[in-house]
Amino acid sequence: MKEETIFNAKPLPQIFFEQPTLELAKTLLGKLIVKETDDGITAGYIVETEAYIGPMDKAAHSYNNRRTPRTEVMFKESGMAYTYLMHTHCLVNVVSGGQGNPEAVLIRALEPVAGVEFMFQRRKADSPIQLTNGPGKLTKAMGITMKDYGHPLTEPSLFIAEGCQPKRISSGKRIGIDSSGEAKDYPWRFWITGNQFVSRHQKALKIFELPE
DNA sequence: TGTCGGATAAAT
C-alpha cells in the first residue's frame, strides 16, 4: 500500500463532489488527500471532517449567503479547495453544495500515508500522531497554503483520490464554534471511529456502520 | 490553564 498506492492514485471525478454536503462529509472519510510540491508527494487518509452548510449555519463563513472575497469560492462549483487563514494557520475545506450554494467540508485530521519525512521537515512533532491531527497541522505538514485557494480537487497538484473504506463512522458536535448560537450543537463533525489520528476525543452522538 | 500570533471581516 503506501508508495505504490500514491503513485497510482488518480483524482476522483467531479461527480464525487456533487452529493449533499452531509453525505460528502461522511464519504470523504477514508479517502486519500494528495499534495505534490517541489519537495515531493505527501498524502494521508482523511479521518475527520466537519460540514458547514452556509445558508442556514451560523458557524459557517457563508452564513446567510454572506459573500466576501474570502467566501467567494464557496459559491462556485463543488470540488474546489476553500483555504482560509485562522490567525497564523491555513485551513482547508472542500467546496460543496453546487454553484451558488455556499457549503463546504472542513478537513480536520489525516492519517499520514506518504511523504512522512517531508511532513516532519515542515512541522515539529514528537510522533506521526502529532503531525496531522488538527486542521492547521495537516495543512502545514502537507504544504497546503493560500496558493491552493480555488484549486479544483479533481486535478494535481492537490487532489482527492480513492482510499480505504472505514468500518464505522462517529458523529458529534463541531469543534471551536461555541459562540455560534444554536448551530454549535449540530452533529456535523464526523470521524473514523477509533482512529488514532483524530484531533480531539469526544463522545459520539451517533455511530454509522458501513457496508463493505 | 492562559497568552499570543496577525489575516479577514464584522461591530463599534
Add this chain to the structure above:
DNA sequence: TTTATCCGACAA
C-alpha cells in the same frame, strides 16, 4: 479602530 474567529505552540 476595536473585536472575534472552523487553531496551535508554548509557558506555567
